[in-house]
Amino acid sequence: MAAPSVFDTLDATILAAHGAGDGAELAYAYGAAADAHAARGAIDVACFFYTQAYIFALEAGLPQAERYAAVLRQNGRL
């Protein structure tokens, strides 16, 4: 059996955070997933995750909301 990938780990983290209603953790986990997808050049997928990260950061009043927003703007998504 293959070792779990970074995406498997993030999937688990995201699901757990949804279950716990932990907005800050959701923002962090979606943001990490977005960065990982961006690093491999998958911009469309990354922007989906940046959107998720942005929304949960915005709701929680976290400063990283602006970073996610900036990336989305750079890619014409906001």
Add this chain to the structure above:
Amino acid sequence: MNQHVTDEALARVLQPVAKANGLPNRHYTDPHWFDLEARKLFFEQWAGIGFAKDVPENGDAKPIDFLGQPLVMIRGRDGTLRVFQNICRHRGMILIEKPGRIRGAIRCPYHSWCYDLDGALKATPHVGGPGHNTHEAVDRDTLGLIEVASHVWRDIVFVNLSGTAAPFEQVNAKALERWKEFDQPLHHAGPGSGFALEVASNWKLAVENYCESYHLPWVHPGLNSYSRLEDHYNIEEPGAFSGQGTTVYRQLQGDAGETFEDAAGLGSKWETAAEYIALYPNVLLGVHRDHSFAILLEPAGQQRTVEHVEIYYHAESALQSDMADLRAKNTALWKVVFEEDIFVVEGMQRGRSALHFDGGRFSPAMDGPTHMFHRWVATQLAS
């Protein structure tokens, strides 16, 4: 009033007090009239929906269901209290289900459209497709939360849902003028200074009972022992409010003779006076030299009302820990008084099932304030 009213029952209410009948049973038992009154007596007026103390800090939000209308009070980052329809502009989903602090944005739990505390639509995730957060057909500038006209007076949050009423200060100018000496900070001591009473009665019966002093010796013999019926006077302001006053208010004292500090700068009248008015439609207010109270009548159904009672002090010193016993005594005293009224309003409600009751007659000497309220109701419904 020379208004031509075609509805005979309402026309009888509008007669001078000596000839008038009260509102007929349908206004207490017929759902058709309940719905009409919701629109004419509440949505088109300035109605009380809550207390500003319930959203004390910036970011605090409290949802309120008012006659089926989903509302939410939110204190913005600028400290301003605003009232919005508690729905997302996307699919009408309820936004906020329980009171709490909003740290960043209001996120709709359905598709996560996000709003700022002032109602501005901040984000529309994936609205243009996955990862695309704008769409030319969705203009965020025009899709903010729907704000409802609101005004805070004496800590009560009033709303005019229809948006058609004149400004609050104009509609209630005479009440504001009458009690302008009390236009100073109010201090609430927390949960021990408030309580709610649920009564099996139409909300109007609570107003009717509150307006008049006629019932005091019979229903509140404890009050009458020191504040006699003849010490009371009627307060009548047509189209706005009515109630009663007393010239012999005596301050509550603790075991060591301590009293609550007075409001600052009151005239000599208030050394012994107290006044109680019903601000139409649903807010009952009382003022005394050292404390005030507000009763917000929540019309939870045609035959069910929740009376939200909150007591306020005029001096911050009343909130000190060494005044806790006196505050508790004050709360207990008012609770007894208002509980004594329950059998009356519930009894009148059950009486409204009597087929042959014609709305009743008024004592021209004693029931003027109650008739004035009925006149206001009839006038609004006939308009």
